[in-house]
Amino acid sequence: MNFDFSDDQKQLRDQARKFLTEKCSPKAVRVVLDGKAPYDKELWKGLAEMGFLGVAIPEEFGGAGAGHLELCVIAEEMGRANAPVPFSSTVYLAAEALLIAGSDAQKKKWLPAIASGEAIGTLALFEGKGNPAPNNVKLTAANGVLTGVKKPVPDGAIADFAVVAARIGSSGRDSDISLFLVDLKAGGVEVKSLTNLDPTRGQAEITFKDCKAEPLGAAGEGWSILTQVLDRAAVLCAFEQVGGSDRALEMGRDYALDRIAFGRQIGSFQAVKHMLADMYVSATLARSNSYYGAWALSTNAAELPEAAAAARISATQAFQHCAKNNIQVHGGMGFTWEFDCHMYYRRANAMALGLGSLSYWEDQLIDRMRKKNAA
Amino acid sequence: MGPGSAAHRFALRRVRGTREESSKMNFDDTPQEAAFRATARQWVDANAPKELHVELSKSSLGRIRLAKQDIVEVGKAWQKKKFEGNWACLHWPKEYGGRGATPIEKVIWQQEEGVYGKLTQPFQIGEGMCGPTVMAFGSEDAKRRYLPKLASGEEIWCQLFSEPSAGSDVAGLRTRAEKKGDNWVVNGQKIWTSGAHYSDYGLLIARTDPNVPKHKGLTMFFLDMKSSGVEVRPIRQANGMQEFNEVYFTDVVIPDSQRLGAVGEGWSVSLTTLMNERMSIGSRLATGVPEMFEFCSNLMLEDGLAIDDPAVRSRLASWAAKSSGLKYTSYRTISALSKGERPGPENSIGKLVSGMMLQDIATYAMDLQGAAGVLTGNDEETVQGQFQQMLLSSPSMRIAGGTDEILRNIIAERVLGLPGDIRVDKDVPYNKIPTKGR
Numbered sequence: 001m002n003f004d005f006s007d008d009q010k011q012l013r014d015q016a017r018k019f020l021t022e023k024c025s026p027k028a029v030r031v032v033l034d035g036k037a038p039y040d041k042e043l044w045k046g047l048a049e050m051g052f053l054g055v056a057i058p059e060e061f062g063g064a065g066a067g068h069l070e071l072c073v074i075a076e077e078m079g080r081a082n083a084p085v086p087f088s089s090t091v092y093l094a095a096e097a098l099l100i101a102g103s104d105a106q107k108k109k110w111l112p113a114i115a116s117g118e119a120i121g122t123l124a125l126f127e128g129k130g131n132p133a134p135n136n137v138k139l140t141a142a143n144g145v146l147t148g149v150k151k152p153v154p155d156g157a158i159a160d161f162a163v164v165a166a167r168i169g170s171s172g173r174d175s176d177i178s179l180f181l182v183d184l185k186a187g188g189v190e191v192k193s194l195t196n197l198d199p200t201r202g203q204a205e206i207t208f209k210d211c212k213a214e215p216l217g218a219a220g221e222g223w224s225i226l227t228q229v230l231d232r233a234a235v236l237c238a239f240e241q242v243g244g245s246d247r248a249l250e251m252g253r254d255y256a257l258d259r260i261a262f263g264r265q266i267g268s269f270q271a272v273k274h275m276l277a278d279m280y281v282s283a284t285l286a287r288s289n290s291y292y293g294a295w296a297l298s299t300n301a302a303e304l305p306e307a308a309a310a311a312r313i314s315a316t317q318a319f320q321h322c323a324k325n326n327i328q329v330h331g332g333m334g335f336t337w338e339f340d341c342h343m344y345y346r347r348a349n350a351m352a353l354g355l356g357s358l359s360y361w362e363d364q365l366i367d368r369m370r371k372k373n374a375a
Numbered sequence: 376m377g378p379g380s381a382a383h384r385f386a387l388r389r390v391r392g393t394r395e396e397s398s399k400m401n402f403d404d405t406p407q408e409a410a411f412r413a414t415a416r417q418w419v420d421a422n423a424p425k426e427l428h429v430e431l432s433k434s435s436l437g438r439i440r441l442a443k444q445d446i447v448e449v450g451k452a453w454q455k456k457k458f459e460g461n462w463a464c465l466h467w468p469k470e471y472g473g474r475g476a477t478p479i480e481k482v483i484w485q486q487e488e489g490v491y492g493k494l495t496q497p498f499q500i501g502e503g504m505c506g507p508t509v510m511a512f513g514s515e516d517a518k519r520r521y522l523p524k525l526a527s528g529e530e531i532w533c534q535l536f537s538e539p540s541a542g543s544d545v546a547g548l549r550t551r552a553e554k555k556g557d558n559w560v561v562n563g564q565k566i567w568t569s570g571a572h573y574s575d576y577g578l579l580i581a582r583t584d585p586n587v588p589k590h591k592g593l594t595m596f597f598l599d600m601k602s603s604g605v606e607v608r609p610i611r612q613a614n615g616m617q618e619f620n621e622v623y624f625t626d627v628v629i630p631d632s633q634r635l636g637a638v639g640e641g642w643s644v645s646l647t648t649l650m651n652e653r654m655s656i657g658s659r660l661a662t663g664v665p666e667m668f669e670f671c672s673n674l675m676l677e678d679g680l681a682i683d684d685p686a687v688r689s690r691l692a693s694w695a696a697k698s699s700g701l702k703y704t705s706y707r708t709i710s711a712l713s714k715g716e717r718p719g720p721e722n723s724i725g726k727l728v729s730g731m732m733l734q735d736i737a738t739y740a741m742d743l744q745g746a747a748g749v750l751t752g753n754d755e756e757t758v759q760g761q762f763q764q765m766l767l768s769s770p771s772m773r774i775a776g777g778t779d780e781i782l783r784n785i786i787a788e789r790v791l792g793l794p795g796d797i798r799v800d801k802d803v804p805y806n807k808i809p810t811k812g813r
Contacts (some may be wrong), residue, residue, distance in 0.1 A: 001408075002401050003703070003710035069400065087651065253791050268794040270780070273787035280786055281724045285700030288721070292703045297402040313696040359685070362692030365680065368694060 002293060005073055013073035019050055020081035026340045031199045032084035033343060038158050038193075039202070044085045045117050053091060054115025056308070057099070062112030068232075070133060072239045072294045073313060077241030079319075081248045082343050084200035086120045086155035088240065088354070092233040094121025097163045097179065098320075101217030101225045105179060112162060118359055123208055124150035124182075129362035134177050134223050141166035141178060144215075146188075146208040154354060156204025157193040160186055163229075164213065165222055175220035180213035188212055198350035200343065204250065231308040235293035238308075238315035241351055242290050245283040247320035248344045251328040252276055259331075272329060279322045282363040286311075286318035305317035306372060316352045318363070323348035402706075404483075408713065411480055415462070415487040417563035419807040421761045422456055424449065431490040432556075439493045447531075447573050450494040454528025462488075464502050471510065471518055472526030501525045505578040508648045509597065512635035519809040526698065533574035535565040535622060540810070542567075542582055542774075545580075546589045546642055547800075547808070550624060551669050552581035552596065559583075559596065561604075561635070567775070571607045571620040574600050578648065579629075580641050583591065585806040591804055593641030597603070598629045614767035631689040645674055660729040660772075663736035663765060664698040667691060670758055672739055690739060694732055701728055719792040727782045730772035737766035 005013070023046050029064050031037050047053050056071040057063025064070075071091070078087050094301040098107055098121075113119035127150055130136040139148025146166055153162065162182050169176040182189065188211030196203040217225045253276055256267030267270050293311035296304040323344040327334035352358055404412055427449070433673040439446055458472065466481045467473025476484070485492055491687060495502075506525050510518060524530040526551045541548035550563025561581055571577070577600050592656035600607075604627035609617040636644040671691055674681040681687045705725070708718040740762035741748035747756045751763045772777050785791040 001403065001706070001710050001713050003706045004397070004400070004714075063731075116692065249791075253793065256793060264797070265794055267787075268797060270796065273791075273793050274780070276781040276791055277783035277786040278795065281728060282720050282725050284704060285728070286699055288707055289696060289700045291400070291707065292583045295402075298400060309692075310699045313692060314700050317693070317696075350433070359689055362689045363410035363685075365692040366549060366688045367697060370672070370682070373672075 003295070005069060005207050009069055009073050012070055013077060015075045016050075016052065016077040017080070019046070020083065024081040024083050026082075026343070029082050029084050029200055029340075029343060035199060039086055039155070040084045040358050043083065046332075047085065047087070048115065049205070051115075053087075053117055056091075057095060057111050057115050059105050062115040064115075068236075068298045069294055071236060072124050072290075072297075075239035076234045076243035079111050079243030082244065082247075082347055086122070086158060086201070087098065088201075088233070088237060089122040089154040089159065089174025090114055090120050092236040093123035093229060094159075094161070094163055096232045097123065097216065097225065097229045100228055101179065101221070102181075105163060105231070106214075106216065110181075113160075113197060118157055119160045120155060122153055122155050122162050123229070124153045124156065124162045124164045126150065126152060131356040132226070134174050135172075137165050137177055139164070141180060141213065142169050144210045144213060144339045146182065146213045147181060149205060149207045151205035152194060152203035153206050155202050156206050157191055157202050162206065163216055164208070164247075165226060166213075168219060168222075174223035177212040177215040177222035177226070178219050179222040179225055180206070181216045182211060182213045198346040200347065201350065202242050205210075210316065219324075227305075231304055233355055234308040234312040234361070235290065235297045235304075237309040237351060237355060238286065238290040238293055241315035241319040241348070242283065242287050244344055244347060244351075245279075245286060245318040248319070248326040248341075249276065249283055251341065251344075252279065252326040266329075275329065279325050281323045282314075282318035283296060286315040287303040289314040306365065309361050309368055312355070312361045313358065316358050319344075319348040320352055403776060405713070408479065412487060416482050417423070418460055418462060419487050419491065422460060423488075423642070424453060424494075425673070427494075428490060429495050432551055439496055446494070447497050450497050451528045453491060453494045454498055458527035463505065463528070463702060465520070467506065467510070467526065471506075472523035477715075479709065482709050482712060486771035497531055497573065498525075498528055499786045500534050500569060501605070504534055504567045504648045505532040505576070505597070507637060507645060508595070511647050512644055513596070513597075514632070519630075529648075531570060531573055532574040532576045532578065533568050533571045533580040534648070534702075535568055535571075536648075537567045538564060539566050543778055546593065547579065547805075548582060550579075550581045550591070551585075552583050552594060552629070554631075557631050559623045559629045559631060560614055561596075561598075561629060563624050565622040565624075566608075566610070566619075568622050569618065571600065571622050572609065576600060578635075580645050583638055584643075586804050587639075587807065589800060589805045590642045590803055591639055593645070594638050595635040595641040595644040596629050597635060598627065598632050602627050602629070604628075613770065614764070618767075625813075655808075660701075661733065662694070662698045662701065662729045663733045664694050666737045666761060666765075667740055669693065670762070671743070674743060677745070679761065687743070689754050694736060697732060701725060720786075723782070723786055723790065726772070726776060727779055727786075730779065732771065733765060733772055737762045737769055741766060 014375065023043050028040060032040055047093060051064045052074050054063030055066050055074055056068050059065035064098065095111065098110055110119060125132060127136060127138055139146060139150060146164060161184055164180045164182050166178055167176055167178055168178045184191065188209060189209040190209065192205045194203045194205055255266055256272050256276060259266045289311040293307045296307040327341045327345055330341055331338060333339050380528055427441065441449060454463060461474050464472055464485065465474035465476040465484055466478065468476050483721055508524055509521055536545050538548045538550060550561065550565065552561045553557040553706055576597055579596045579598055580593055581596065582592050583594040604625040606623040608621045610619045611617055612619065668691065671681040671687055676684060704721050708722045711718040744757055750757050751760045753759050757763060784796065
């Protein structure tokens, strides 16, 4: 049994950590948090140069041609650093959708541009409230033209292209949905930035008005492709959440060791110790579930849907738990803008909704477990 | 720095270098592990008491009970067979009755032994705690005399640590051992002793010097449970069952040759014992999740199956994710063992998570049964009362073998590096420590 990352993968993780510690300090994150830049362009460029943007993209499409396990270790570091770049929308959503369903020409056009940092991509799925479901897709596609409004679209205001979920029929079946590729710089779209919980990752509203689009994947296959994309992204996001959980736990632990109250380190009070111990428990469960997700993702196993849902639930809960209790350990200082605790609190709660809410994924897990039990 | 720069090339080479098959995660055995597993499987298949398979498979929670046979008798027979086949206490050295197996081989054995491993319950304290302590501190004669018989199941051992006033704070124990010539004379009381009523020997920690601080005045012994002055009384537990005992000592004589470690060194000896308790890696703890999933899949509520109810699904999914988190946490540990590495601290979360989960699941299952949930009979409405039984038994899961609070302290102090609790009695002679709160 080898249920761990290899030494090379661990070295890659160390390298990513070193790079991000240098290039993505909390001070750098704050530039985006304070609205002084839509994302950290320098960091994005650096990530491209390091080969991190194209780590799971095959060499023939300009990537490093490594694999998803390598992407997982980088994702963990991106979460730990709270990186203010469109990594998840471009790499987990857009690139994965292209890898699953793109034609050779589409892959040739966009994947090298992603790997080199020239193109930012995203997935335009949601239309206001609601979770991923065919019925929630109202935007229509007819004769290669899209009409409708998507929001929130992650990193929509800075994206160069989007994978768009559109309705092509009204039979009530999954086959009513197709995916399209849209060059957002080509006209027919109106993009508006939206304020959101986590300003270090933008959200936008995109209005498609007679917008020309090319199909991504076969007509009517949109929902099945999306399901695969969301499962893969769930595992990759889980690693970001695990990285964030660990960092929040560390911040809380360090503060508990430094801060003196009632004449003692506050970390010597059981109320504080036990809170931190429980954070460790959540983070450990999330890490182990995520490793299983990584195994399923990297081997393209039939277990991926169930593993992805478990990782998603566990990592969402862990990051929310660690981020909120990190503030609690810090006391009043944790509630200031000046301390970094709220950046993780914001990220944790924004990430909890990004691919569909916790209850959506709980639903998915039960459905998938039942399917397995029935088989 | 740009594409083509040194850092860039280094990163990509590093990334590309990882593409060999060996870097892939997998759940496969190595060739040696596979060979070992095949041997173990063959032996279990040829020797296990298969007539008990169904019954053992069903009783997943709590203590094992067999309808027609005494678990200790059946267990002894299985243990003896294992011993003869060289499968008992297999991580022990050969000269003391083991097989000299590696930790990963022990895990593989447990997987292959499967439900029959439940039959070894009466021997687990001996194998996991008493045996290793004798091995570490006993004389060569004692090791050769006692360990093989422990391994073969011929003699059962129990552990005599906890006392009515010394549970989590076990170093505060009161049982006295006084030196009289070449012997020690013991007076006092132990509690929560599993299996004392069928045990042949016991590992006993007692106070030999009350004039020094509590950790410094303890000494470890082992004794014949049939010694004169030893009285075992079963405890009637909160769940109505009797699985543990109180053990009373009245002028019990123990020869000095049965002392383990130096006089006054009992606390550090006991740490060896307890360390071994926490090393029980392969054994997965019950969480109640499979039972709950099955229950919800079959339970009809007013608007349909429970498993179709959004509130039920949400809770069930959270528990299922926790349970799979525990499963893959133990896989991470096993993976480290398989590579010959020292496992990380992650396995320390197991009992803390599963104990609470068991209790929560039982409570919720009964809630779903509505008014009938109060009934504890073996009827169909309450699924043979299994969750009611779980509810009543689960508090012990959160106490025995380290309370939830002690486990959180251990994680906080040993894993996260937080300060130890302030111990006001640390430097106070034992006989000056207050014994009443008010």
